[in-house]
Amino acid sequence: MTEVVHTVAEWRALRTKHRAAGRRIGLVPTMGALHAGHTALFAAARRDCEFVLATIFVNPAQFNEAQDFEHYPRTLDADLQLMTTAGVDTVFVPSVAEMYPRGTDYTVQEDALSRELCGAHRPGHFTGVLTVVMKLLQIAGADRAYFGEKDYQQLQLIRGMAAAFFMETEIVGCPTVREPDGLALSSRNVRLSPAERKLAPQFFAMLKSAPDATAAQLQLRALGFGVDYVTDRENRRFGAVRLGATRLIDNVTR
Ligand code: PAF
Secondary structure (H helix, E strand, O other): OOEEEOOHHHHHHHHHHHHHOOOOEEEEEEOOOOOHHHHHHHHHHHHHOOEEEEEEOOOHHHOOOHHHHHHOOOOHHHHHHHHHHHOOOEEEOOOHHHHOOOOOOOOOOOOOHHHOOHHHHOOOHHHHHHHHHHHHHHHHOOOEEEEEHHHHHHHHHHHHHHHHOOOOOEEEEEOOOEOOOOOEOOHHHHHOOHHHHHHOHHHHHHHHHOOOHHHHHHHHHHHOOEEEEEEEEOOEEEEEEEEOOEEEEEEEEO
16 A cells, blocks of 8 residues: 655655665655556556656646636545556645745746747746756656656656755656547546547647648647647647636647
């Protein structure tokens, strides 16, 4: 059974013990509502490290819409079961007060990539992400930390932050896990209505098949998606769309 700890002090006491025993620690930060994409991150951590620490924290600082934060799925009991099956040793489930004892008077801000793509549509989002990931990396003291490539911009920013601040945890990216119809797994998928769920795989299909980003946008709009952006950068195509109240992001190599 995965052990649950709620405070930094509790985790640090455990960490001292595992470090003394020479175990490598693999960290998988999550916001809960776990799915097979997270299982793949746990499996990668399990493969590389003798001790796997997960975190579940729905981070208010990265939600730029109060409603989105309130409606974010919270499924702790099911998450604990999944983590137990996946061989997660310990999960850190802090309160907001534990994570933000000084509120948000200290934050981590990046001034270039964080303002583009998703950052242009969700002001402050990546400052919230980088701030909480900096905290989690400092608390965990892990050898490696695992993040999914579905959130590719997030992964790039976290890698950049770790390099800029000489952080010792190695940041490991793991491939996107998809439904058989191509839809990238996301905790937000449960919010899609049956009709939206049927349409959603077209997002991945259009990102893959459209000859250029403009064509992908036009095709997606014609199908009924709200399009925040589709952009080609280097060897990758990035997109963010809306189906009803649900925002989906994805990226593919070209
Ligand atoms: O990708 C996520 O689930 C979150 O952005 C993260 C990295 C756990 C930070 O809250």
